[in-house]
Amino acid sequence: MKGGLSEALKRGLLEVQEYMRLIAQVGRGLVTRPIYARDIIEQLDAIGVGSLTVVILTGTFTGMVLALQSGMTLDQFGGREVVGRLVSASMVKELGPVLTALMVTGRVGSGIAAELGSMAVTDQISALRALGADPIRKLVIPRVVAGTVMLPLLTIVSDACGIAGGWIISTMQLRVAGSVYWNNVVQGLFLDDLWMGLLKPLAFGFVLVSIGCHVGLRTTGGTQGVGRATTRAVVGASVGVLVVDFFLTKLLIALMYRG
Amino acid sequence: MSEQNAAPSVAFENVSLAFDDKVILDGISFDLQPGHMKIVLGASGAGKSTILRLILGLLKPDSGRIWVHGTRVDELSEQELMAVRADLGMVFQEGALFDSLTVRENVGYRLYEQTRQPVEEVDRRVAEVLGFVGLAEYGDRMPSELSGGQRRRVAIARAMTARPKILLYDEPTTGLDPITALTIDDEIIKLRDLEAVTSIVVTHQLRDAFHIATRRAVNGGGEVRFEPAPAEDQQDTEFMMLRDGEVAFEGPAADLRASADQYLKSFLS
Numbered sequence: 107m108k109g110g111l112s113e114a115l116k117r118g119l120l121e122v123q124e125y126m127r128l129i130a131q132v133g134r135g136l137v138t139r140p141i142y143a144r145d146i147i148e149q150l151d152a153i154g155v156g157s158l159t160v161v162i163l164t165g166t167f168t169g170m171v172l173a174l175q176s177g178m179t180l181d182q183f184g185g186r187e188v189v190g191r192l193v194s195a196s197m198v199k200e201l202g203p204v205l206t207a208l209m210v211t212g213r214v215g216s217g218i219a220a221e222l223g224s225m226a227v228t229d230q231i232s233a234l235r236a237l238g239a240d241p242i243r244k245l246v247i248p249r250v251v252a253g254t255v256m257l258p259l260l261t262i263v264s265d266a267c268g269i270a271g272g273w274i275i276s277t278m279q280l281r282v283a284g285s286v287y288w289n290n291v292v293q294g295l296f297l298d299d300l301w302m303g304l305l306k307p308l309a310f311g312f313v314l315v316s317i318g319c320h321v322g323l324r325t326t327g328g329t330q331g332v333g334r335a336t337t338r339a340v341v342g343a344s345v346g347v348l349v350v351d352f353f354l355t356k357l358l359i360a361l362m363y364r365g
Numbered sequence: 366m367s368e369q370n371a372a373p374s375v376a377f378e379n380v381s382l383a384f385d386d387k388v389i390l391d392g393i394s395f396d397l398q399p400g401h402m403k404i405v406l407g408a409s410g411a412g413k414s415t416i417l418r419l420i421l422g423l424l425k426p427d428s429g430r431i432w433v434h435g436t437r438v439d440e441l442s443e444q445e446l447m448a449v450r451a452d453l454g455m456v457f458q459e460g461a462l463f464d465s466l467t468v469r470e471n472v473g474y475r476l477y478e479q480t481r482q483p484v485e486e487v488d489r490r491v492a493e494v495l496g497f498v499g500l501a502e503y504g505d506r507m508p509s510e511l512s513g514g515q516r517r518r519v520a521i522a523r524a525m526t527a528r529p530k531i532l533l534y535d536e537p538t539t540g541l542d543p544i545t546a547l548t549i550d551d552e553i554i555k556l557r558d559l560e561a562v563t564s565i566v567v568t569h570q571l572r573d574a575f576h577i578a579t580r581r582a583v584n585g586g587g588e589v590r591f592e593p594a595p596a597e598d599q600q601d602t603e604f605m606m607l608r609d610g611e612v613a614f615e616g617p618a619a620d621l622r623a624s625a626d627q628y629l630k631s632f633l634s
Contacts, residue, residue: 225463230461234463237450237478237523238447238451239474
């Protein structure tokens with residue numbers, strides 16, 4: 107029992123060490139040549155444009171549900187008309203960044219782990235190295251850059267769709283005037299909220315893609331191993347996003363909302 | 366200076382490697398002269414493929430020294446190894462072709478991505494090597510559209526595109542039918558005899574190993590002919606048998622066949 111625990115602890119520490127090593131290699135690779143610009147553009151398209159549909163659907167329906175639920179609660183206080191304020195603040199500060207990150211984790215994080223995992227178990231990563239290419243520069247950096255750049259943009263789309271979804275429900279079901287809704291949307295947002303809503307997805311994008319790459323590159327055990335890697339990447343990146351969300355929110359509140 | 370006394374293309378000196386408690390290589394030493402071939406035999410898990418990965422610097426030994434063209438590779442960083450790898454070509458088990466690239470992009474990968482050669486020049490070289498392995502019309506196909514034998518031939522073409530001085534073959538015929546395996550063997554013989562490429566072939570397919578060791582390719586009037594190699598030519602291809610992490614035999618095909626060692630006899634029977 108004790109031996110098993112210490113083994114698990116050792117494995118955990120090794121994973122953390124290897125992950126930190128990957129992050130350091132990415133950091134070095136970002137400031138030295140060669141940079142594979144064409145691969146970065148390909149990944150911007152695959153991660154960003156490829157995730158648009160799922161992000162639009164998630165944002166819209168989240169905003170609609172948010173309007174429905176908060177409308178019911180606000181009715182108890184006779185404050186139905188401020189539903190726009192609740193929808194915009196919740197979407198921009200929290201739900202937009204987190205839900206977008208979780209949806210992209212499901213779509214992109216799993217895909218990256220499966221793709222790199224398949225390459226690892228079929229010796230394609232070794233072949234890359236044998237052909238004189240650095241897998242970190244060729245495979246990891248383009249994905250990490252694309253994920254970090256695209257997640258804030260996808261979050262903006264998600265926020266916009268969520269607020270529009272809230273408007274549909276507010277006007278059609280809650281019978282709140284459109285002008286009142288939009289007025290409240292603007293009143294519910296402060297500049298600091300917008301900064302928070304953009305800084306968080308920047309970190310989420312980096313975390314979810316780098317975890318996907320880390321798990322993918324360390325895949326062993328054939329096709330079964332690829333399946334396990336995909337699951338581990340999604341679970342690890344989802345938990346990572348939520349943990350980072352908590353600490354980053356705490357930090358940003360301390361920095362931005364003092365006094 | 367005679368070829369026999371030239372600096373070896375590859376040299377191992379007391380190289381050891383263990384994964385956890387399992388000893389893979391236990392102080393092995395050998396060298397490989399330019400233009401020569403070494404065929405590495407041994408049971409599964411004997412460390413045959415590990416030798417190739419050590420030469421490429423994909424793995425580091427626990428102890429010992431490894432030289433490639435006079436450069437000690439076991440203490441180089443990944444960045445420094447890039448220059449050494451430019452002179453090495455590797456044919457991986459199952460080919461390890463990049464699934465998302467066409468045959469042409471796979472074969473020309475190193476030249477398209479790692480050099481500033483004009484694209485037309487690279488295209489010409491890719492067509493040339495695809496012609497060499499008999500797959501000139503397959504450039505636009507994806508690896509998934511190829512048979513097992515064709516994939517290995519593309520892998521050979523990819524390994525030789527940048528004209529490496531040393532080629533490493535990891536189980537090049539495993540899993541192939543005997544007829545297809547012979548076509549791969551002939552490609553290996555052609556590269557050794559017509560292109561003078563130094564090579565190491567890791568295999569446990571005895572039939573293929575002896576076929577490669579005892580035949581030679583001759584270019585007669587633009588047509589390549591295969592024939593039994595004379596005894597003096599066979600000296601350039603040596604066998605190396607691994608057993609329990611050590612070199613159990615090293616020598617030409619005739620000496621291996623004549624060996625009285627019980628383990629070798631049972632392996633060859």
